[in-house]
Amino acid sequence: MHQVLNDEHRALQQMARDFAEKEIIPVAAERDRIQDPKETFSPELIKKGSALGLRTLAVPEEFGGPGVDLKGQVLVILELARGDGGVAKTFSQCWKWTPMLCRLATDEQRERFLPKFLEDDLYLLAMAGTEPEAGSDNRMPPPGYPKAGWKTSAVRDGDEWVINGMKHFIANGGVAKLYIVRTRTNPDVSITEGTTMFFVPSDTPGFSIGRRHDKIGWRFYQNAELIFQDCRVPASNLLGELNKGKGDSSERFVSFNDVELAANVIGISQAAFEHALNHARNRFQGGKPIIEHQAIALKLSDMYMRLEASKSYLFNVVDSNENGGAEFESSSKQLLKVFATESAIQITRLAVEIFGGSGVMRDAPVEKLLRDANIFPHLAADSIMNLRAAAKLR
Ligand SMILES: Cc1cc2nc3c(=O)[nH]c(=O)nc-3n(C[C@H](O)[C@H](O)[C@H](O)COP(=O)(O)OP(=O)(O)OC[C@H]3O[C@@H](n4cnc5c(N)ncnc54)[C@H](O)[C@@H]3O)c2cc1C
Incomplete structure (x- = not known):
């Protein structure tokens, strides 16, 4: 494209x-x-x-x-x-x-x-929302269940806030130097009214890293548990407004969320397509390069179609952002991420097939891409939540 x-x-x-x-x-x-x-x-x-x-x-x-x-x-x-x-x-x-x-x-x-x-070249940022008992509910809290969502608490004590609880799956966890942490500052109301964000530098007493999660793919990227045990931060670390932490979320300040993820998974699809094309041109079976067998050529066409469609969708949304168009609404971004993810899963799967038996061997490049692509349905609300949000279902 x-x-x-x-x-x-x-x-x-x-x-x-x-x-x-x-x-x-x-x-x-x-x-x-x-x-x-x-x-x-x-x-x-x-x-x-x-x-x-x-x-x-x-x-x-x-x-x-x-x-x-x-x-x-x-x-x-x-x-x-x-x-x-x-x-x-x-x-x-x-x-x-x-x-x-x-x-x-x-x-x-x-x-x-x-x-x-x-x-500082190693000063990385992270955002901590998800907890073992609070995943999708943070994204779309069910009406009538005020306790649903984040449980990690922050309680005011003089000029400080004391944070207690645990987060998991947190990206850049263990390597970030500054964490933005979502906490409950009012446990009796819905998270839309009772959460507050705090800056927590990684060297804050009472803050520690638990397990590093062992993912099937995207392995370079760190994900970890964060543990808060009477973790005290100065009141001046409160970010945004008290009890308005959910509203000051990604949608208001971080418009590129789903666009970012779509671009990443399309990069993975691109690599899978290039590897498959190269292999198909150079692997001889049936007396000719396998690309000359119709079954392989059709798979490559299918991969190319999904890759180009994903890129067009991505740049349509990006251009719309520049022009203030309706395609940059959150539903378009969410659907873009779902489309690019589903396309990548199919593209990387076909790449493995084109490699034949060597495709599932660890020394071939494509099985990693298949594992990497399969992380994406679970990011920043999973694909189901993205579809629900786009359909405006509650
Ligand atoms: C690699 C990776 C990086 C991540 N990085 C971060 C990060 O940096 N910060 C952070 O805060 N979080 C992060 N997360 C967490 C991620 O946002 C959550 O995993 C995601 O929101 C889903 O929550 P859950 O895993 O608890 O699944 P659950 O909420 O337990 O959902 C399980 C299944 O049930 C379905 N489901 C749940 N509720 C409903 C419903 N009401 N209706 C229909 N279906 C439903 C879901 O779609 C899913 O299929 C990361 C996750 C991964 C895998």
């Missing part, structure tokens, strides 16, 4: 492509095979990308960053995720929460945290 890009976009795309080719692709398979989920992450790789500006890409110019727009961000994610979706997401997770730091934070909070974020 051909996109008209300006010089800045082309330069960003090239920078991300070069980084993926030189730094990500040579190590992605090897890191994926590391058994201990804590060891799959590479601080060196993040430092190298951060030095190129990949960590702080979304910081607006007025706050000392490059202020890359949504199209630029999407172009970078597509290239990085073609190399490794987990690496791409480690960086873009920081862009996702940058607006909280730059737009929602008070001047005092920005002065405290933003310089560290800009200067």
Whole structure:
């Protein structure tokens, strides 16, 4: 699919492509095979990308960053995720929460945290919502059940708030230096009225990391349990408004959520298509390259169709954002993410088939992509929740 890009976009795309080719692709398979989920992450790789500006890409110019727009961000994610979706997401997770730091934070909070974020190549951001007993209910709390959703509590004690509870599945967990934590500040009302967000730096007493989750795919990307045991933060760490934490959520300040995830999974699809095409051209069976057998050619056509449709949908939504069009409504973004995810699952599955028996061997490149793609139905509300939200079901 051909996109008209300006010089800045082309330069960003090239920078991300070069980084993926030189730094990500040579190590992605090897890191994926590391058994201990804590060891799959590479601080060196993040430092190298951060030095190129990949960590702080979304910081607006007025706050000392490059202020890359949504199209630029999407172009970078597509290239990085073609190399490794987990690496791409480690960086873009920081862009996702940058607006909280730059737009929602008070001047005092920005002065405290933003310089560290800009200067330290390993200063990563994370957002902690999900808990063992509170998953989908955080996204769409059922009416009439005020107790549904986050349970981690924050109680005021003088000039401090005391946080107790546990989060799990938290992205960049264990490697982030600043966490935005959703807490219950009123347990008797619905989470739409009773939650508050706090900045929790990783070295806060009473805060610790529990298990690192051992995922089937996207293994570079860290996910962990966060434990709060009488974790005290100063009252000045309260982010946004007391008891309005749910409203100050992604939809208000972080518009690229689902677009980001769609771009990532499309990058994975792109890699799967390229590997399958290359294999089909070079593997000889039945007296000719397998691409010349109709069954293989049809599979490649099917993959290409889904890949191009996903990209068109992605850039349609991105362009609509620029033009203020209706396609940038949250329902379009949610449906884009579901479509790109379902397409990627089919594309990576077909890639494995085209590789034959070697497709399911760990040393072939495509089985990793199939595992990576299968993470996406469960991200930022799963596909069912996305469809329910788009259908405006409660
Ligand atoms: C790799 C990864 C990264 C993540 N990163 C983060 C992060 O950084 N921060 C964070 O806070 N969370 C994060 N999450 C958590 C993620 O947002 C949740 O997993 C997701 O919201 C679903 O919650 P759950 O896993 O508890 O599933 P559940 O809520 O237990 O759902 C189980 C199943 O039931 C279905 N279901 C649930 N309720 C309903 C309903 N009312 N109607 C119909 N079907 C229903 C769901 O669709 C699903 O199929 C991450 C998850 C993963 C896998």
